[in-house]
Structure formats: C-alpha cells, structure tokens
Amino acid sequence: MMMPSACSIASKKAKGDGTTVPNWLELPREITANILQRLPTVQIVTSACLVCPQWWNICKDPLMWRTIHMAGFDYFTCSFRELAKICQYAIERSCGHLIDIQIEYFGSDDILECIAQSASNLRCMQLVECFQISDKGFIDAVRKLPKLEEVRISLCDLSSNSLEALGRSCPLLKVLQYARPLYVSSIGKEDHLALAISETMSKLCYLDIQRTSITNIGLLAILDGCPLLEYLDIDECFHLKNLSNNLRKRCIEQIKDLRLPNPNNYGEYDHIEIACKRAHRKSVTILTNLCSNSYGSLKMNRKYQN
Known part of the structure; x- marks a missing residue:
C-alpha cells in the first residue's frame, strides 16, 4: 500500500x-x-x-541539474565535507548537462575533478574563496572543460599558471573575473598575470581584475592582446593609481565600459589594511572548516563571534 505524500496530506488538512x-x-x-x-x-x-515519489522522480532528471549554485550558507550548521558530498552528488546527477556552477569556500581539487569528469559541457564556473583548490587541480580540470565561456575566480590561491592554462584550454572564453587575495599578491608587481591573459585570451569581452598588482606594462599588454574587450575593471589596482595621460586616453577610447582606479581611494597603507582583513577572513574560514564536525566547537565559535 502506497503511503500518502506530504503534499496530499497538507491538502487534506x-x-x-x-x-x-x-x-x-x-x-x-x-x-x-x-x-x-x-x-x-x-x-x-x-x-x-524526499517530499514525495513524484518530486523524487523529477529530481532524478539530469536536466534538473543544469545549474548548481552553492554559496551563502551558514557554515556553522553545514560542514565543508557535507557540502562537498552534496555538490558531487548534484554534479553526477547532471549526467553531462551541467552548464553553470557556483561554489563558495568548500571547493577543492576533488570537486574540480568531479566537474571535469561529469560536466564537459560546462559554460560558466564561479569559485569564491576556495583555498583548497591548487594550481594543479585547476589546470587539470580546465583542460577537460573546453566549452567554458565565463569564469569568475574570487580570492582563490591560483597563480598566473592557472590563468594561462585556462586561456589555452578554453578558446571560447569571453568573461573573466580574477581577484587574487591581497595577502598573496601583497604590494609586489603582477604583470605576469596580465601577460597570461593577453597572450591566451584574445576573445575576452569582459575582464574584471580589480585589486590586482598589475602595472602600466601589464595593462598595455591587455589592451593589445584583447581587442574585443568591452568591459574592463581595474579599480583598486595599486600600481595603476597614476596612469599616464596617453594610457588613460587609450583605455577610454578602446573600452566602452571602463572602471579606472580612483587615486582618492588610496591611503598610504590601504592595501596593507585590506590584505590583513582578507588574511583574517581566510583564517576564520579555515578554523570553521576544521571545527565543523564538532557541534560543541561550532557553538562556542558562534558565541564568541557574537
């Protein structure tokens, strides 16, 4: 005898x-x-x-999993390990139909490998503060994801090697957002990032590299190597706060939607202060992950954070 579903019970009540x-x-x-x-x-x-057999059957359909967004959680109630299992389950359920995925904090090389094996048709990928992803894991994955058109990497420890591999492996790439942690880039110059972009991503239309440490040399390389670029965000790029008149003029003439650095936003130690905040946030994230399997520890962390 079939048990009544939650939906039908609610209707009867x-x-x-x-x-x-x-x-x-x-x-x-x-x-x-x-x-x-x-x-x-x-x-x-x-x-x-789990609501009823009908919903279970619908959720088994691979087309249900064309989009997977996993961000903005209360990480005191759900551990990274649990989120990773859910994410991998959803990826495998997609059976190759996944086209858009967003992962925050808990992303790892294992998850990227799962994506590479099960989602070769992926078009959009967003990774936010996924410190467990290495250059090798990212490079191995994007080599199997040639249909990527949009990639957003925010505050992950990925170097120019990853960007170069992304550009060479994904010829359809049109949108790139890359924000490296400031405690990694610090105040050093990062024109190698700009060169990796300019030499491998000639079809880019949208580029957001705010808060990176590129210089005039790197910016010029991007303008030369990405002729289709329509949107460019280089705000808070410390080494670009004093653009030459010629370079500024070229940016304005070549780019339709342009976000230039605002010199008034830079104090002498602003970049150091931002870097410290990012480093603190990373430490909190890692500690949360380590304690996520202990309810007592999580409760204590929440108490002291409040």
Whole structure:
C-alpha cells in the first residue's frame, strides 16, 4: 500500500480547516520541475527530493541539474565535507548537462575533478574563496572543460599558471573575473598575470581584475592582446593609481565600459589594511572548516563571534 505524500496530506488538512489550498501533485510535471529548479541546490538534495515519489522522480532528471549554485550558507550548521558530498552528488546527477556552477569556500581539487569528469559541457564556473583548490587541480580540470565561456575566480590561491592554462584550454572564453587575495599578491608587481591573459585570451569581452598588482606594462599588454574587450575593471589596482595621460586616453577610447582606479581611494597603507582583513577572513574560514564536525566547537565559535 502506497503511503500518502506530504503534499496530499497538507491538502487534506487544509480542506478540513475550510481553506482552499492547491494539491501540488496536480501541477503539470514541467511546472513542478520549474519551481524545484529555483530552490538552492542543498535544499533540493536534502529536502525537496524526499517530499514525495513524484518530486523524487523529477529530481532524478539530469536536466534538473543544469545549474548548481552553492554559496551563502551558514557554515556553522553545514560542514565543508557535507557540502562537498552534496555538490558531487548534484554534479553526477547532471549526467553531462551541467552548464553553470557556483561554489563558495568548500571547493577543492576533488570537486574540480568531479566537474571535469561529469560536466564537459560546462559554460560558466564561479569559485569564491576556495583555498583548497591548487594550481594543479585547476589546470587539470580546465583542460577537460573546453566549452567554458565565463569564469569568475574570487580570492582563490591560483597563480598566473592557472590563468594561462585556462586561456589555452578554453578558446571560447569571453568573461573573466580574477581577484587574487591581497595577502598573496601583497604590494609586489603582477604583470605576469596580465601577460597570461593577453597572450591566451584574445576573445575576452569582459575582464574584471580589480585589486590586482598589475602595472602600466601589464595593462598595455591587455589592451593589445584583447581587442574585443568591452568591459574592463581595474579599480583598486595599486600600481595603476597614476596612469599616464596617453594610457588613460587609450583605455577610454578602446573600452566602452571602463572602471579606472580612483587615486582618492588610496591611503598610504590601504592595501596593507585590506590584505590583513582578507588574511583574517581566510583564517576564520579555515578554523570553521576544521571545527565543523564538532557541534560543541561550532557553538562556542558562534558565541564568541557574537
């Protein structure tokens, strides 16, 4: 005998109360799928698919997993290990249909390997503060993801070697956001990043490299090597705060949507202060991950943070 679903039970209770509530099971399958796809990936895997057999079958459809967004969680209630398992489950469920993925904090070489093996049609990838991803892991993955068109890397410890491999492996790349942790780049010059971009990403239309340490030489290389560029953000690039008139003029003439550094935003030690804040945030993230399997430790951390 089949057990009644949560949806039908809720509908019956509503009728008993004299209120009118639609039975979700009566919705067409495609509408239900459209609604479920709007839920966060974690909720689909841990909750929605368990509501009733119909929703379970819908969630088994690989097309349900064309987009996987896993960011903005309360990391005191869900460990990195749990998030990684959920993410890998969703990637494998996609059966090659995954085209857009966003991962925050818990990304690792293992997850990138899973993406490379199961999502060769991936178009968009966003990695935010994924300190467990190495250059080797990233390079090995992007070599198997030639259809990437948009990549956003925010505050990950990835070097110019990763950018060069990305450009050489993904000829369709049009959008790149790259924000390296300032405690890594510090106040040194990073024109090797600009050269990696200019020499391998000639089809770029959108480039956001704010807060990197490129100089006039690197900026000029990008302008020469990326003729299709329409959007360029170089705000908070410490070494570009005093652009020459000629270079500034060329940027304005060549780029339709331009974000230039604002010299008024730079104090003598602003870059050091920002770097310290980033380093502190990384430390908190790592400590949270290490303590995530101990409820008592997590509770104590939350108490002291408040």
